[in-house]
Amino acid sequence: MSANQTPPTAREKAIEAYDSARDSVANAGRKAGDGIETAPLIALAGGLAVGALLAVLLPKTAKESELLGPVGERITGTARTAAEAAKDAGKAKLEELGLTRDAGAETLKSILKGAGDATKASAQAAISAVRDTK
Numbered sequence: 133m134s135a136n137q138t139p140p141t142a143r144e145k146a147i148e149a150y151d152s153a154r155d156s157v158a159n160a161g162r163k164a165g166d167g168i169e170t171a172p173l174i175a176l177a178g179g180l181a182v183g184a185l186l187a188v189l190l191p192k193t194a195k196e197s198e199l200l201g202p203v204g205e206r207i208t209g210t211a212r213t214a215a216e217a218a219k220d221a222g223k224a225k226l227e228e229l230g231l232t233r234d235a236g237a238e239t240l241k242s243i244l245k246g247a248g249d250a251t252k253a254s255a256q257a258a259i260s261a262v263r264d265t266k
Contacts, residue, residue: 145264149257156253160246173226174236 140148197204226232 142261142264146261149261153250153254153257156250160250163242163246171231171235171239173222173229174231174239177222177236178240
């Protein structure tokens with residue numbers, strides 16, 4: 133920095149940090165989009181798996197059991213049959229397209245890494261902006 137230049141203000145550093153974080157998030161989004169374009173069925177399967185995991189983790193309330201018990205048993209049986217059919221059809225389509233478990237794992241890793249990198253960049257930018265205001 134020359135003698136004529138003043139050090140950047142906390143506001144300028146915060147703006148710069150925000151821009152950097154925004155660019156990181158945009159890059160992660162592009163990577164995710166590329167992964168989804170490369171293997172859309174694998175991305176769909178990943179989304180379904182996340183949804184199923186959330187459904188399993190959320191507790192069922194007593195009121196739900198009381199009101200939906202009989203219906204729930206029927207729905208559960210139907211859902212199991214539908215899930216099995218969807219699983220078989222999905223496996224067949226993936227095999228037909230030549231998409232492997234390894235390719236899906238790599239796509240998912242790439243998406244998660246991009247999101248992690250964006251989060252890390254955002255956190256570092258925020259920490260830097262806070263430190264610079266002290």
